[in-house]
Amino acid sequence: xxxxxxxxxxTGKAVYISHLDLMRVxxxxxxxxxxxxxYSEGYNPHALxxxxxxxxxxTASLCELMDFRVAAGLDLQELPxxxxxxxxxxxxxxxxxxxxxxxxxxxxxxxxxxLEYDGRAARDIAGEVxxxxxREHVEVTRRTKRGEGRFDLAGxxxxxxxxxxxxxxxxxxxxxxxxxxxxxxxLLLDALRQSAPPLAPDFGRFTRIETYDADxxxxx
Amino acid sequence: MADSLERIxxxxxKPARYVGGEYNEVIKDxxxxxxxxxxxxxxxxxxxxxxxxxxILYGAINAEPDIWxxxxxxxxxxxxxxxxxxxxxxxxxxSGDALGEFDVLGFSLGYEMAYCTVLDMLDMAGLPVRSExxxxxxxxxxxxxxxxxxxxxxxxxxxxxxxxxxxxxxIEVLRLFQRARDxxxxxxxxxxxxxxxxxxxxxxxxEPVYNSDGTxxxxxxxxxxxxxxxxxxxxxxxxxxxxxxxxVPSTEIVHDRVNLELFRGCVRGCRFCQAGYVYRxxxxxxxxxxIELGREMLENTGCQEATxxxxxxxxxxxxxEACDGLLDWCxxxxxxxxxxxxxxxxxxxxxxxxxQKVRRGGLTFAPEAGxxxxxxxxxxxxxEEELLNTCRIAFEGGWNGIKLYFMLGLPTETDEDVGGIAExxxxxxxxxxxxxxxKQRGVRITVSTSCFVPKPHSPFQWEAQVDMAEYRRxxxxxxxxxxxxxxxYNWHDADTSFIEAALSRGDRRVGxxxxxxxRRGARLEAWSDYFSFQRWLDAFADCGLDPAFxxxxxxxxxxxxxxxxxxxxxxxxxxxxxxxxxxEGKLSPDCRAGCSACGAAALLDEGVKCDG
Ligand code: SF4
Numbered sequence: 134x135x136x137x138x139x140x141x142x143x144t145g146k147a148v149y150i151s152h153l154d155l156m157r158v159x160x161x162x163x164x165x166x167x168x169x170x171x172y173s174e175g176y177n178p179h180a181l182x183x184x185x186x187x188x189x190x191x192t193a194s195l196c197e198l199m200d201f202r203v204a205a206g207l208d209l210q211e212l213p214x215x216x217x218x219x220x221x222x223x224x225x226x227x228x229x230x231x232x233x234x235x236x237x238x239x240x241x242x243x244x245x246x247x248l249e250y251d252g253r254a255a256r257d258i259a260g261e262v263x264x265x266x267x268r269e270h271v272e273v274t275r276r277t278k279r280g281e282g283r284f285d286l287a288g289x290x291x292x293x294x295x296x297x298x299x300x301x302x303x304x305x306x307x308x309x310x311x312x313x314x315x316x317x318x319x320l321l322l323d324a325l326r327q328s329a330p331p332l333a334p335d336f337g338r339f340t341r342i343e344t345y346d347a348d349x350x351x352x353x
Numbered sequence: 354m355a356d357s358l359e360r361i362x363x364x365x366x367k368p369a370r371y372v373g374g375e376y377n378e379v380i381k382d383x384x385x386x387x388x389x390x391x392x393x394x395x396x397x398x399x400x401x402x403x404x405x406x407x408x409i410l411y412g413a414i415n416a417e418p419d420i421w422x423x424x425x426x427x428x429x430x431x432x433x434x435x436x437x438x439x440x441x442x443x444x445x446x447x448s449g450d451a452l453g454e455f456d457v458l459g460f461s462l463g464y465e466m467a468y469c470t471v472l473d474m475l476d477m478a479g480l481p482v483r484s485e486x487x488x489x490x491x492x493x494x495x496x497x498x499x500x501x502x503x504x505x506x507x508x509x510x511x512x513x514x515x516x517x518x519x520x521x522x523x524i525e526v527l528r529l530f531q532r533a534r535d536x537x538x539x540x541x542x543x544x545x546x547x548x549x550x551x552x553x554x555x556x557x558x559x560e561p562v563y564n565s566d567g568t569x570x571x572x573x574x575x576x577x578x579x580x581x582x583x584x585x586x587x588x589x590x591x592x593x594x595x596x597x598x599x600x601v602p603s604t605e606i607v608h609d610r611v612n613l614e615l616f617r618g619c620v621r622g623c624r625f626c627q628a629g630y631v632y633r634x635x636x637x638x639x640x641x642x643x644i645e646l647g648r649e650m651l652e653n654t655g656c657q658e659a660t661x662x663x664x665x666x667x668x669x670x671x672x673x674e675a676c677d678g679l680l681d682w683c684x685x686x687x688x689x690x691x692x693x694x695x696x697x698x699x700x701x702x703x704x705x706x707x708x709q710k711v712r713r714g715g716l717t718f719a720p721e722a723g724x725x726x727x728x729x730x731x732x733x734x735x736x737e738e739e740l741l742n743t744c745r746i747a748f749e750g751g752w753n754g755i756k757l758y759f760m761l762g763l764p765t766e767t768d769e770d771v772g773g774i775a776e777x778x779x780x781x782x783x784x785x786x787x788x789x790x791x792k793q794r795g796v797r798i799t800v801s802t803s804c805f806v807p808k809p810h811s812p813f814q815w816e817a818q819v820d821m822a823e824y825r826r827x828x829x830x831x832x833x834x835x836x837x838x839x840x841x842y843n844w845h846d847a848d849t850s851f852i853e854a855a856l857s858r859g860d861r862r863v864g865x866x867x868x869x870x871x872r873r874g875a876r877l878e879a880w881s882d883y884f885s886f887q888r889w890l891d892a893f894a895d896c897g898l899d900p901a902f903x904x905x906x907x908x909x910x911x912x913x914x915x916x917x918x919x920x921x922x923x924x925x926x927x928x929x930x931x932x933x934x935x936x937e938g939k940l941s942p943d944c945r946a947g948c949s950a951c952g953a954a955a956l957l958d959e960g961v962k963c964d965g
Binding site for chain 2 (some may be wrong): 178220
């Protein structure tokens, strides 16, 4: 059992740790906890750690997955607690296990969002927002490595619903495609800004809640 | 986290540096602590978090259970703008509380180019920048750090300054402040009392008096202020506090590694070097302690690199023992050790070969001057033969890059000395041709020059800086003399060095120019992104001052210098003697060859010897 997977949360102040920085943070967490990591062979050995789905800076997550390899056996039960004890604020390890499936099998991400409308009643906006994302096509211009392009959210965004609309805040849930294509939840805000400016909030924050495979079974 | 901050962060570069929450940060209960201090570093997070002095003091102050010391850094331009636009005051990383809620703001003052940033941080905290405009006792605004060895340029802004090492003195100041606050003293009553603490310089208790030619006539002591303020030191490094649980940044910083301090002070006595004089006397940690601290820090941080710090690592007596002990522990764990500031000698090269298994990149040496004559003038005790020999070993050992650092504008420098730099580089190249086992890989020799900045408390504190036109002429001369295509020449701007020189030996009036520069928008001036030479010229002009008066004017040996009330340990007589020996081209022995009774040993506790 040298290949292991950790499920962890990244919330609070830790949402500002970038994907790249998180790699180094994780390595140090392992070293502080005395986990015998396995290193790559060769000139410049690096720890064999990979974070399954890169998370944008500013987005929180309750369901991050990290694969890593160890050089010796470990007590998987107590590992998450041991790691959390030596982690920066906002990083909390939930469980550790031997993965049965490759991370490529993750297809859907359940996300929660909070949209803040300064000086406006969220109640008055909720219906229109729901309607907007229920359209047959939800086109948005997005920047990728290959430049700017038009992208249709439809088909890659499912089950969009407003959960609550209290005061100036609207709470939503949705499933977004996790990979191929990757739909970052911020793209929902871009879509509003571009195609329905009156519905665009003054601020939005998102949290990843759960990972699913293509058949909508919880992915572990 | 405040809502306004949460909205700003997604819009700025590298937001992780603005939130805290890192492993090992110190969190205390607001309601339980008796005193809250904001440790302010007048540069960005990446720089401040790499600073060993800050790590030491943060830990030492927090070791007091009822004092909570938090970190504050200067935000980069984009963040500073967002904060001002959204009325977010400067806050501390640990609690997120605005600086207005703190009892004490302590600034670390390490280099002149950070001066404007201090003012900007005070302003972002909602405080008036001048001490006299803050009539209340709280918050106390003070500073420590190397630049305080000339306290006068920043005198108007701080309530007090701590000279020398702060581990003990800072806490004495904080405790006195706590008493004063609880007993309701006035600010001036507190400052009069604080001035009695060793190492504390209270600017408002010294009044500068000027001669008609603009030079300083005297710094008049007011209200019984001490004639001389002597810097504080820690005598026993083994017993001194050391931060074995430093904050581990969650984002990239400049030097992301464990800092292990070997010893304080320098035995060399290079005459241009302020650090070599102001950090005396020499105090070393035992090898045992270094190894112990190193292991502990590596375990507590999970860092993969430790660096052994001092002004001249080769002069650490226990270097082989300490390196062996650390390597025994580090090697099996793939932890690397680095050793900057090595001398160009054989012993050091052997050590480097051991530490750097992979010979990537280059080795760096600082001959400082191009000819033996000039190296003798500055007391840089390295011969060309030694340097070439070291380069030979390096090339044979597989390194294929050498960086050579020099200064232009050193006292007595001639065109021949400038040309000597090019010749030295050519000889290094020649050595490579003779000795490299693998010439296909090529070689890279880099020559860098900076403009010499005369610094307070060094033997060259009276010297004139060469003017900018002359520096540029010498750069051009050197540029034309370097012809080999494997030798690259980099030079520093004249502008920055000129301003640095004007600030570093400035008197209290220079503070007006600093304030004027800040009012014109200066902050983070150590960054070329933000430095503006014209703004500085305008700022000096605003105050009717000429920066050249401070930078390029030779001081009379009997002139009253703005730092004349400060005793950093070394006697002025010795500095003068060294200056005269420089002009005679005479070397002085280093402390190991013979103690020259510089005076610094008097700072040690009774019965303790200087380790020079
Ligand atoms: S007291 Fe002597 S040995 Fe010590 S620093 Fe001064 S000159 Fe060097």
